Amino acid sequence: MNGVAHRVFLSLGVVSLFACSARSEPAPEWEVANDQTPRTAAARGLRPGGDTTVLLGPSPSLVLPAANLDDAGKAAFYAGKALATQPWVRAPTLTDARDGLGPLYHARSCLACHVKGGRGPASDPNGPGLATLVRLSRPGRGPHTEPIPDPVYGTQLQPQSTALSHQLRGRAGADSYADQGVAIEANVRMSWTSQPFAYPDGTTLALQTPKLELSQWGYGPLEEDTRAALRHTPSLAGVGLIELIAQADLERAADPDDRDGDGISGRVNRVWDPEMRTMRPGRFGLKANQPSVRVQVAGALSGDMGLSSPVFPDQPCTALQPRCLAAPTGNDAEGFEVPESILASMVFFTMSIGVPPRRRPDDPLVMRGQGLFDTAGCGDCHTPRHVTGVDDQYPHLSEQDIWPYSDLLLHDMGPHLADGREDFLATGQEWRTPPLWGAGLARAMHARVGFLHDGRARTIEEAIVWHDGEALASRVRYAELGADDRRALVAFVRSL
């Protein structure tokens, strides 16, 4: 693994360091958007996040402030980043804006899993697989068509607790306190099994599928028909821009009953918004099961870190976990570990993360790959371009010409990727098209890359080959390409 990333050894910051100078430079001529001229930069998606597009510098990162953020916005960005980066600690402490972790949790900071803001590292067979979590659900759907939680373990398995014996696990003497404090829900490990894929030209590719290994149940064995589903950490890049896409634009592309007969449906999920207490279109999360960045952030604070907020005010404990319920909280006078001001700060940070630039978009190999991407029909779901609307709170995200390469709709991806979990309207085989922003930077974030919902694909090529269901025709067209063309198409995706 040494020597993988010779350009990565400077951490953070060079982008913000240079952004101001960059903004003061006159814009290059070609940068002027002109939709009538297909060769302009804007028309080719050379600035994937519009004016938010960052300068990458020697240290790639997906947690850099949008390039067009003003000074006050940057200060607010870094304040939110501190909350997303620095570890939350178990309550009580004096720093009451930082305590309240758990008692049951998955990770102690956002960026522990969203490493440098990007996709999480794939699970190490010998490690805990921090960046992949386990969702639980019972058969059927709840009153709002949401998944039904397990009565003992809730909606998500939390493999960590603030108990002394767990925090200090492996240290001399810690085991003798194992009966005290809040037990972890289970120990989560993943193992991988290999299976071959053969291209028509005879080339083979070894694919891998994950196997979940759960042990050390803290509250008794799981009910037999409770379903466990893996969820791998997605990238944070551009979620604020996605929020500003008009819903009508997404609905227009949807074709739930495949009326045009192209084999591709595209469905908008309808999900419960716990704050507005109404059903709303979903567009965030691997199954488009979250209505907004705010609810997504609050949901992660609650489910992943055990932090209560105005959106999700409860502790991560079920009625059958009395010690968890009785543990000290970090709640303030209003009953929140993450009060509104802190939540708003974290939402602003998440929304305002800049999108990385293309790398080598003019390289002949990349250009050829772009053409093949189009002819293979990849863009039927990985919709290249959107335009954001206007939001007074986020002027830097408003009216931007953006290139996420996603329709943000649900698609049936076939049985091999299916995990059977129904999530509001989403069936057990449907997944949201993920944006491809920064896909090629995954390897620059960490050595163990993991694509797709459970992190099974180690390369973009593997991810493409896993496509099935509505994407089968495109995958077949890809597989039938010659090796050079396949490499070109992958190079294009890596340039995004």
Added chain:
Amino acid sequence: MSIAARWSSGLLLSLSIGLIGCGSDDTSADTENTSDTTSETDSDSGPETESDTDTDSGGALEHDLDLLRQVLETNADIAFAGYSDSVATAVLLQTTIDALVADPTEANLEAAREAWLVSREPYGQTEVYRFRASPIDDSNYDAGDGEDGPEGDINAWPLGEGLIDYVVTGTDFGDDQVGVTDHSTGVNDPIPDNNIINSPNIVIDAALLANTATADDEHDVIAGYHAIEFLLWGQDLNADGSADTVDSRDSTAGRRPVTDFASDDTCTSGETVNADPDPCNRRGLYLQVAVAKLIADLEGVRDGWAAGADYRAAFTTVDDVDAAKGKLLEILVGMGTLSEGELAGERMQISLSANSQEDEHSCFSDNTHRDIWLNAEGVSNAFRGEYAGYDSTLDGSDNQTGNAVDGYGIDDYLTDLGLTDVADDAAAALATTETNYGAVDSSARAGTPVDQMILDAGADAAQPMRDTIVSLNAQSAQVASIAVALEVGSPDDVVDPDASECDTMDPTVEC
């Protein structure tokens, strides 16, 4: 056309979009052969030649390799001096802790607290060496395999004090205390979580405190300066230890009673008198283990900067101007990142935004005004190529000058290259910051420490904090201007020639 020429020709945006992280124009010929790892050699040698040509023909900046080497050597000298003083003051802290444990008197507790404050004086100035692959963050100059340096065990924050020792509970900080007397296994279910001091079976040793670098999510922060700070001061509950409201708190720091270290039947845990001295003995042991580990960790960092050490050699040995510019960029990235993102943003702005009294760096001792001063001073040191030593009397002036450095700074290099305006602008920005952090320091010394300044972000008391944030951001812009003026901003300039069978930033290469 070289990258450097592009920077100076004003096409910064096109550079960022088209060429960042790429082998630049010269690689189009080898794109068909994408798996050819030897192409790295070609692209390394190619730009150098081109760069020389541009420098000659374009009349662009003429770098001086010998002077650049002086900048790097000075930067390394200051690092070695700062970390040497950090080790020395940590050893003095250890002496006072040993004395406190042996004889827990008020005088010895006060001496240990003062030694801790002194130990922060040199260390705070070294934080400018973070945010680059230097020994504090990275043991082998390669962040590609994860940041494995000891920083997390030296200076991490916020502390998980509830995992270490008793703490008060409740949002109003009433007189509840968690983990004070709970020595035995639980008889009630549920029971409060326990802590290390009050769990006698937990062996207190260096391995307990260490957070392995590969599992940064392992446990709450329980090591380093702030763990020692917590054990010396206790939670900052102020005069009567009973309130957390704006009106009822005063400007004093934590007030852990010295009887918390008594090794007899007077042993306390705050207001609670213990039946036996075990918690007090364990507190003393924890302090001794924590300071020993701190010293060892600091020594490791210092040794990386010693003459002849692998890291220092890798940093200062540059064969050509491009390599030297890459190292200079590392210095500037550290300066800019500490100024804006870290100090102004993640340390100061968040404490203002959170409106939470103890949301500050050194919350137990109320020493955050020094953290701000010293972090900012470190940036200034790097610019001027000077290190004035540290302050062992805590009066605000550096009197320990044995390791002081007066070297060849970035300002000197700018001046020698005729970029006097750039040097003057940066110096002016740093001076403004100095004025502003001086006002934060004065406020704290006059009785309004940072934890009171931040209570209302809009109040007059917070003005020095707000001013410092603004000026830190402005000085970061000046650091960026230095990078532009010196044409060091290209990623190709910081390629490590020894690395890389694979360029993770290049979409045409499969890693």
